[in-house]
Amino acid sequence: MIGAPAARRIRTQILTLVAIVFAATALTFAVTEILPGDAAVAILGDTATEADIKSLRAELGLERPLVVRYADWLANALTGDLGRSYRTREYIATMIGQRLPVTIELIIITQIIALGLAVPAGIIAAYRNRSGVDHALGAVSIGLLSTPAFVIGIGLIYTLSVALGWFPASGYVRPSDSILGNLHSMFLPALTLALAEFPVYMRLLRADMIATLQQDFILVARAKGLGVRDILVGHALRPSSLSLVTVIGINLGRLVGGAVIIETLFAIPGIGQMLVNAVYQHDHFAIQGVILVIATGFVLINLAVDMAYVLLDPRVRHGVDS
Amino acid sequence: MTEPLLQVRDLSIRFDTPRGLVHAVNNVSFNLMPGRTLAIVGESGSGKSVLSRAILRLLPDATARRSGQILFDGKDLASLGEAELRKVRGKDIAMIFQDPMSSLNPVLTIERQIGEVLELHLGLAAAARRQRTIELLTSVGIASAEQRLKEYPHQLSGGLRQRVMIAMALACRPRILIADEPTTALDVTIQMQILVLLKRQQRETGMSMIFISHDLAAVGGIADEVAVMYGGRFVEQAPTERFFKTRLMPYSEALLKARPNPFAPRGARLEAIAGRPPDLTALPPGCSFAARCTHQQPDCLRSVPPMTALSDRRYACFHPLVSVA
């Protein structure tokens, strides 16, 4: 089903991206090395003596050369052992295992809401190009783009939580405790991030749709007697969604970054919050572990985006230059 | 005498553009009889494509202003509601376009693109649709039709794609087929095949056809009647044979003469028509061709020559080439 050229592309992608993951983790190791704060000092506190610090550093293996430490970490990582947090002595892998699903859930709900708002809006804005609706959506977009995510969040908290009391201002309910409660506590954080991404998606889809709607085959669809909805959704949407799919993939980077702020604002225990705490506390292994997960995630997302391309556009599937 | 299938009366189309009001089509009237083919020829900018799209009201509502009537089966298409109009499009009146590559949706299969017309207008179920699609593809001369079903437009050659377009248009057995320059974008060898195909389909189904072209040669073999268009107006209309024998309006004459003659002696000049087509935002008060006409007279510049009938021909000229008693 997949032509040879497309399969070859995917194979190259995998190899390149594995290389990138290694480079990213190596770079992080180097960067954390320059963090002037000392992990041992952070653990023992201000009252520690020189001797204590030195012995703790030896115990943690911080005296060894950088390359040795990286190789050691890498070897362990490949077997699933990401070390322990300096601060809490928990296994990093366990911590990530607990927190990653939370962030993933947040991102998934965010994307669903964002696309659920942006796709209809983009279609309508394109179809009713230059009308009042289009201008209104454009104004909303610029407004949202000019507002930082945490302000959107605070705004939502004020209206939907403080004033109306419909949603909690912070806190997280585990799905094992209550699925409804979980969704309830995730709604405002996800809506915040979704509103931040909405303008990007909507404007992209709108632009592509406007271009697609001017193509000949749309005129032909009209000449066949198809109605507006059939034309917009059946004929125009798929060719217009290529850029959107790419951006959804690339955007996940922004979303993880956004998740950091939003998790802090709403007190959601995801890996974003974990990363920020780790950086504050110079918790090297925690930083490394999260970066590894994030970089690997990007690899997989890029791959998925490429696969989606193949599914959406049969010209790519057959290796044809479009 | 049979009733005409399509009656266009005094159709005018104007476009709102930043440069001004473009008078693309001006007071065009004609009748189309059942089973007959009318060819509309003219230069680029003569309004023939706009006219062809106007019949099915495919022009953008925002900028196009219509006046006149388009009577089909006693109903005025110009005043029909959108929902009613959609029942006519693709079913009673179908259209094929110039460029088959851009006219087919690149991300949908052949089966899907033909099938949706069958589903929409005939309400066929999946199995029946598949069957009928294979029949259609075969009838337009596509071999191994069954394999083609799941293919995409980019996997077919230009000629095959145009055949698919024709199959798509004929799917619901339309009574009128509007063909807007269907062979212009194709290789010369394929052009002939497509013309033959169209003629055969017409004979088999008895449908009428409106064939738009700038190429008089293509028109000769397929049309029963020829109408020449210039500056948004019909300037001459005649049965094909009589048209190719004699022309009445100087523009038609010049158009015919302008075709490169492969048998002309060496060094013979190409007969082009001097000047440029008229500015459609500012049409002259008289005959729109007068400025370029070698037979121009003072009264040609004063008023627009009306369409005059002469047995089974019509022409719009104050001083036709052949003196008429």
Add this chain to the structure above:
Amino acid sequence: MASIAEPVAVAHPRRRSRPEFGVVLAIAWILALVVLSILAPYIGIQSPDEGDLLETLALPSADHWLGTDSLGRDTFARAIYGAQVSLTVALGSVGIGLTFGGTLGLVGGYFGRWPDRLIMGTMTVLLCFPGIILAIALVSSLGPSVGNVTFAIGVIFIPAFARIARANTLSLRSREFVLAAQSLGAKLPRILIREILPNLMPALLSYAVVMLGVAVLAEAALGFLGLSVRPPKPSWGGMIAAERGNLAEAPHVVFIPAAVMFLTVLAINWLGEATRRLFDIRAQSL
């Protein structure tokens, strides 16, 4: 008889002679902000650090144009000094991104092969990190200050500018005027600076204007996390974070600084759109 058609005057799309109202407003706002923040110490703005504890969480009044915060400090003064930070960071970081990113992209795009792969490889690795993360790491390791925040955000911008510069360079490299210059024996630096760079500028500059807004938002996010300038120096993000607890009783203390920031970024984005449209028209007539 054949004749050459006479030349026709090409119809130009009607050019608006007056700039749009929105653009005028946007420029006015930004100018006002810039002027105020430069002149702040010299004109009679109240001190942003000293607070009147009898007048906390006050609504806007004649004494305090934008009200006061929970420590009684004048919000208007703090907003202006916060603007100093935001505008400095924005201009500085975009400058870094434009200069270094643009140069790297130009070099990579023009020379291709291993320099290009090396540069693009580095950019891709940098892009593996969400921008905020990188910024957090850099600022927390270097210490919070205007300079460090500018540097950190500038570093994040480099890959984006590099990509744009590279893409445009690639398409410009094979254009005729470059070939013409080469065939006339022009030396490499001259080609890069006199031929390619001027044609890169429209795309880079319109992107730069948009990024100014992004930089302001990024600095605000860092400020919200406590990673911008050290308190009690004001930064817009920090101001919002500090007053978050009072949201229920005194929402204006949070929303007024937010509004100032919003209007500023809005103005920048508006200008960005106008710049983009301006350069699009120019590009089309090339």
